[in-house]
Amino acid sequence: MPELPEVEVTRLSFASRIAGARIESVAVGKPLRWALGCDVQQLQGRHVLAVRRRGKYLLIDLSSGLLLMHLGMSGSVSFGTDLPAAGKHDHFDMVTNLGTLRLHDPRRFGAVVFAGAEDDAVAQKLLGRLGVEPLSEGFDALVFHGVLKNRKTAIKQVLLAGEAVVGVGNIYASEALFLAGIRPTTKAMQISKPRAALLHRAIQQVLTNAVAKGGSTLRDFSNAHGEAGHFQLDAMVYDRAGLPCRVCAAPIKSIRQGQRSTFYCAACQKP
């Protein structure tokens, strides 16, 4: 499910409400992708200071240590004072004096991991290899081009790998490449400096726009208030196989790259 915009929208929907909360208890359900890494009792009494985001991870700063939360493919977060009893897909419940933070994740590709500090080995195993934040000042078109120059893989897969830039997932990779007019199968190293600059701009645009609209709702995304997003109304190519391109009316093509679906317009997007 969640790419950078959905994670950011999730963060915005509960960060200010949970700030300052005191943890009263934590309950875990079925195993997630990684174990929590500490006894739930150890979290009791700690305070939530802030919620940040790094790539697709939510970083929940505690008075001591932090929680790294990832939503995987199917995760969503709720925070409130009147949540229903935990269901079969609710695998992490953190009760605080200000409300309960819940991770709902049917496929369980998500995770919540406790780390003593952001720079310790536990946290760095997950965060250490992440690329630059696309919506930060540090995302530079020339540096971006420099990274692409060294990769002979298809540009779509380089975007998904998260080393050149974080947060771009399967939907927004197709969307950004359409916006930049670049064929997803083009080898990253063959992309010229001007086209890399176009892609750099397209990534910023598509992600910023999606955050502003409340995230994608392709299947089941909702923020921590339970409100659905509506990115699907604006998708130019994603999930539009065979439908006419919104720009030139040529039929949108669908291919597989690395076991993932890719969508593009063969007329608008040049190799």
Place this chain on the structure above:
DNA sequence: CACGGATCCTGATGGC
């Protein structure tokens, strides 16, 4: 080392 493929898990959907 960079790359491609298999893999974790559950649910929805569509063909038969």
Place this chain on the structure above:
DNA sequence: TGCCATCAGGATCCGT
């Protein structure tokens, strides 16, 4: 309450 194959927003691990 039909059964089976395929697909779904992610990212790691393991061969080559």
